[in-house]
Amino acid sequence: MNKTSLILLLTAFCLTCFGMNEETRDSVQSRRELVQAESEFAANYARAPRFKALFHYYPHAEEAHVQFDKQAIDFFHKLTYGEGWLMDVTASLADYPYEKLKEYSIVVSLNAAPADSAQRVAFEQYMESGGGWMGFHASAYNDRNTGWPWLNKFLGCGLFYCNNWPPQPALVECETGEHPVTRTLPHTFVAPASEFYQWQPSPRMNSDVEILLSISPKMYPFGLKDVVKFGDFPIVWTNRKYRMVYLNMGHGDEGFIDATQNLLFVNAFRWVVSRDQEGDPFMK
Numbered sequence: 001m002n003k004t005s006l007i008l009l010l011t012a013f014c015l016t017c018f019g020m021n022e023e024t025r026d027s028v029q030s031r032r033e034l035v036q037a038e039s040e041f042a043a044n045y046a047r048a049p050r051f052k053a054l055f056h057y058y059p060h061a062e063e064a065h066v067q068f069d070k071q072a073i074d075f076f077h078k079l080t081y082g083e084g085w086l087m088d089v090t091a092s093l094a095d096y097p098y099e100k101l102k103e104y105s106i107v108v109s110l111n112a113a114p115a116d117s118a119q120r121v122a123f124e125q126y127m128e129s130g131g132g133w134m135g136f137h138a139s140a141y142n143d144r145n146t147g148w149p150w151l152n153k154f155l156g157c158g159l160f161y162c163n164n165w166p167p168q169p170a171l172v173e174c175e176t177g178e179h180p181v182t183r184t185l186p187h188t189f190v191a192p193a194s195e196f197y198q199w200q201p202s203p204r205m206n207s208d209v210e211i212l213l214s215i216s217p218k219m220y221p222f223g224l225k226d227v228v229k230f231g232d233f234p235i236v237w238t239n240r241k242y243r244m245v246y247l248n249m250g251h252g253d254e255g256f257i258d259a260t261q262n263l264l265f266v267n268a269f270r271w272v273v274s275r276d277q278e279g280d281p282f283m284k
């Protein structure tokens, strides 16, 4: 008998002695089956970085956006420890034509969008060819003057419509427990202080979009200076036509103070990467 089997046997014996209920017995049984089903080695150790990710931000954006961007770079940098993957950071996509972009499994837009038409064309080609994207907050901001209809097609929603002000925490609701991005999250949690955008029309009107998280209607009236009184308020979603997740968080210096929200960010990043066209890098 090996050590794991012995521990399971002892656990089962102790639980029986102290009056194990039906549910606990099932759970012990399923864990035992899991142990038996596993191969000799549970972990899958990488011999080389599994993938590359490109982060871009705009250092001259408004201060609260740059605060978030810098914290995001630190946060994701910690996830590279051990060189499981490679992280490149740039302040300009001008250096990344399509031929370079396509080397990356994911592009992460931190409050920044392609700055001119050449950058937009390269990014469009990257996404239309199966590229991966995770965008925060102002990376998706667009209004009448943006002049980039493809961005709306890509996001699956209309223009920026309104926002709460000042930034504040918000009760948010997971709309599905089935999706890999949300299945490890509680049904509701309080997201740290941020400015949140509403869109018109809402991405919910688009049948290709799956809404993952939204601001709870319990928040209405939402805001102290600029008050949002009603409306559909999705803040995290994916457009199934692309390998992407958009997250509206990203304003100020509290974006990474909450473990639940941090887990959401890691889940979203990991999910986009896991659907790489060349196969799931985490299974290699």
Ligand code: ZN
Pocket (backbone or CB within 6 Å): 064, 065, 137, 138, 195, 250, 251
């Ligand atoms: Zn903002």
